[in-house]
Amino acid sequence: MKTRRMAWLVTSAVAAFVLSSAGSAQAAPTGTAGANGPSGCNNNVCVYTAYTGSGYEVWAEFDHSSVQDGHLDVWGPGLSRRSSPNGYWPAGYDTQRWSGRGSGQVCAEGWSRYGGTWHSVGLPCVTI
Known part of the structure; x- marks a missing residue:
């Protein structure tokens, strides 16, 4: 009887550990960009x-x-062109999120102003 109770306790402890580990393993880490949609x-x-x-x-x-003086433009299906504010943009700093509907090309273009002129510094597009 004692062995059976010990086995039950061990099994319960292992099950609780597995369930708690599985719950935390499924949580998405913060800051993961584009975890469930295409990115580029x-x-x-x-x-x-x-x-x-x-x-x-x-x-x-x-x-x-980082871009000293710039902004990012974003557009796609069901979303007219949106722009982030002009100014200093550190590398890795996200714009706000904009919502759209439909399927097709979603694009972002980065702009940097130097020498008094705007220059494109990247234009990635993905299919949604």
Whole structure:
């Protein structure tokens, strides 16, 4: 009887550990971009998407170099061109998320102003 009770306790403890480990392993890490939608990068710009129940969300970032004076434009199906504010953009800093509907090309273009002129620094597109 004692052995049977010990086996039950050990089994219960193992089951509780497995369940608690599985729960934490399934949680998505914070800051994971584009975990459930296509993403892509071109030069210094990345575009990320996430599917929603009624369409998709899109956001962008400058990938590996900060931009002293710039902005990011984003557009796609059911979403007219949106722009982030002009100014300093550190690498890896996401724009806000914009919502769209439909399927087709979703794009982001990064702009940097130097020498008084705007220059494109990347134009990635993905199919949603």
